[in-house]
Amino acid sequence: MRTRSRSKNNDPKPVDRPTGCEEGLRKRKKKRKVKKSGAARREIKRLQRQKIQQNPKLHAAAKKKERARWKKRKEKGKLTKSKDLPRRQLKLLQKRRKANNGKYYLKKKQQNQNLSPAY
Numbered sequence: 001m002r003t004r005s006r007s008k009n010n011d012p013k014p015v016d017r018p019t020g021c022e023e024g025l026r027k028r029k030k031k032r033k034v035k036k037s038g039a040a041r042r043e044i045k046r047l048q049r050q051k052i053q054q055n056p057k058l059h060a061a062a063k064k065k066e067r068a069r070w071k072k073r074k075e076k077g078k079l080t081k082s083k084d085l086p087r088r089q090l091k092l093l094q095k096r097r098k099a100n101n102g103k104y105y106l107k108k109k110q111q112n113q114n115l116s117p118a119y
Contacts, residue, residue, distance in 0.1 A: 036044070052058045073079050082090060 052062050070079070082093060085093065
């Protein structure tokens with residue numbers, strides 16, 4: 001049995017919990033959370049969104065929440081329209097969008113070629 005001293009009047013008070021070094025007791029192992037890869041997390045999120053979209057009540061609630069989030073971000077000034085950007089930033093944005101659209105187009109084209117049957 002372990003004793004613990006009290007700060008007010010140094011009288012030891014017995015404590016009834018085991019110390020962990022007695023026979024027959026094992027230390028508990030901490031459960032580690034397993035981090036999922038990016039693809040696994042994306043898949044889980046996709047399934048959650050799909051489930052929400054199938055249920056009209058959940059979908060309406062999610063839309064309302066997203067709309068409130070959008071309004072809040074707009075009020076804080078975190079959202080900007082492209083017409084309000086300076087010319088140089090607008091050009092950079094257009095260049096980046098063009099590159100991303102090209103990548104997306106090529107990716108979809110390749111997927112469609114892989115799915116088409118070979119005669």
